[in-house]
Amino acid sequence: MAAPVIGATSYVEDASTGVWHERAVWLPDAYVAPLRDAGAVIAVLPEQDPALAEDVLARIDGLYLTGGYDVDPAAYGAEPHAECDEPRAGRDAWELALVRAALAAGKPILGVCRGAQLLNVARGGTLHQHVPDVVGHDDYQKGDAIFRELGVSVLPDTLLARLHPLERDVPMYHHQAIDRVGEGLVVSARSVHGLVEAVEDPSQVFCLALQWHPEHDELTAVWDAFVAAARVRAGR
Structure with a gap:
């Protein structure tokens, strides 16, 4: 069977490698390695004209929303918190268009970190802009690229419950989180402190x-299921 093509969102930022210091399209390999291992071909989708989103979705079999900087609070009608990242307006507009096109086309979607936040905002939801304001500590993002293992509880009778243990520690690194859940989404996991840690759309x-x-976890079921869904959606 032919490998499905997964479109992965990416950074467009200043980057350095050796003597070169340039504006670059980049994505940590950790984000895409599990998809390769699951049998997918990855197409990197740097920000561009949002009007092209439908054309792009017609050429890929699934959409992967990767991590990155904070979604601009203006996208959900809020003023920015002092700890918010500088907005990446181009990336936000492009990825919101991709999400809406993928939902309309019924293409499989997987979001990670910022990707979860972006899906929620695309559906009219809002975000907690600084998790320490909610839980009173910084365990969810210790800094220095150090992932903290924290417990999550997966809700039964969800897609996630078929792919992940109901109780387990997972690698965390985020200072924002879903607040009001977007239309059509259901919560499928919460952290030990009650934060929303996963959402899904059962209509898709x-x-x-x-x-x-x-x-950054050894479990592969989520990746395998996503790639399998993309393969089926593509009729391959």
Whole structure:
């Protein structure tokens, strides 16, 4: 069977490698390695004209919303918190258009970290802009790229419950989180402190978004199921 093509969102930022210091399209390999291992071909989708989103979705079999900087609070009608990242307006507009096109086309969607937040905003939801304001500590993002293992509880009778243990520690690194859940989404996991850690859309063939970082976990079922759904959606 032919490998499905997964479109993965990406950073467009200043980057350095050796003597070169340039504006670059980049994505940590950890994000895409599990998809390769599951048998997918990855097409990186840097920000561009949002009007092209439908054309792009016609050429891929699934959409993967990767991590990155904070979604601009203006996208959900809020003023920015002092701890918010500088907005990446181009990336936000592009990825919101991709999500809406993927939902309309019924293409499988997987979101990770920022990807979960973006899916929620695309559906009219809002975000907690600084998790320490909600839980009173910084365990969810210790800084220095150090992932913290924290417990989540997966809700039964969800897609995620078929792919992940109901109680388990997972790698966390986020200072924002879902607040008001977007239309059509259901919560499928919460953290030990009650934060929303996963959402899904049961009306879609596969639409799942995790606030934690499964690319730094040894479990493969989520990746395998996403790629399998993309293969079926493509009729391959």
